Amino acid sequence: MSLLELIKARKSVRKYIDKPIPREDILKCIEAARLAPSAENVQPWRFIVLDDPDIKEQFVKETCSGIYRPSSFIKNAAAIVVIVARPDLLANFIGSGIQGTNYYLIDIGIAGEHLVLQAQELGIGTCWIGWFNAKKAKKFFKLSPRRKVVSLIAMGYPASGATKNKKRLPLEEIVFFNRDTGRI
Numbered sequence: 809m810s811l812l813e814l815i816k817a818r819k820s821v822r823k824y825i826d827k828p829i830p831r832e833d834i835l836k837c838i839e840a841a842r843l844a845p846s847a848e849n850v851q852p853w854r855f856i857v858l859d860d861p862d863i864k865e866q867f868v869k870e871t872c873s874g875i876y877r878p879s880s881f882i883k884n885a886a887a888i889v890v891i892v893a894r895p896d897l898l899a900n901f902i903g904s905g906i907q908g909t910n911y912y913l914i915d916i917g918i919a920g921e922h923l924v925l926q927a928q929e930l931g932i933g934t935c936w937i938g939w940f941n942a943k944k945a946k947k948f949f950k951l952s953p954r955r956k957v958v959s960l961i962a963m964g965y966p967a968s969g970a971t972k973n974k975k976r977l978p979l980e981e982i983v984f985f986n987r988d989t990g991r992i
């Protein structure tokens with residue numbers, strides 16, 4: 809399968825069969841994330857993998873309740889990857905101070921998507937989760953105040969009918985060669 813075919817095949821998966829993912833495969837996905845580029849190569853990511861059913865359930869109870877309840881479907885995922893950032897690294901101070909860009913969020917987006925695409929190749933469905941109680945997630949692991957829980961990625965083998973086709977804007981609406989024609 810070409811890279812583009814793999815990218816086309818990936819869809820967010822929110823329904824999973826009850827089957828654990830071998831740690832070896834989870835680690836392969838994290839390896840793909842580990843190799844991602846990052847501003848100044850600071851690699852501001854750390855990954856906490858929840859694959860113990862009791863800990864996973866407790867985590868979801870804490871972080872996906874109240875207004876975050878729509879994300880509670882991740883309790884059925886075989887594993888949840890908690891992506892923790894270290895935003896206090898020098899590249900990020902320069903990035904946010906001078907450029908006004910939080911590079912660590914870009915870095916984590918790239919690393920996370922590497923993970924997701926590797927999972928896709930292994931037949932593992934994923935769903936990025938940005939809607940969760942990040943403060944409670946931080947507390948759950950007793951993380952330093954200097955760390956930030958940026959996102960979760962739920963992982964599991966897809967149940968049948970687990971995906972929907974989401975439309976994308978056509979190329980001509982999003983790409984511009986050489987100038988802004990007033991449509992950006």
Ligand SMILES: Cc1cc2nc3c(=O)[nH]c(=O)nc-3n(C[C@H](O)[C@H](O)[C@H](O)COP(=O)(O)O)c2cc1C
Nearest residue numbers: 818819820822879935936937938939940959972974
């Ligand atoms: C940073 C980010 C955060 C997201 N947060 C959530 C979320 O909290 N809950 C959810 O169900 N999907 C979440 N998604 C998945 C998007 O809804 C999904 O990628 C989008 O609708 C396109 O659908 P597709 O992934 O199936 O192509 C998130 C995706 C990204 C990239």
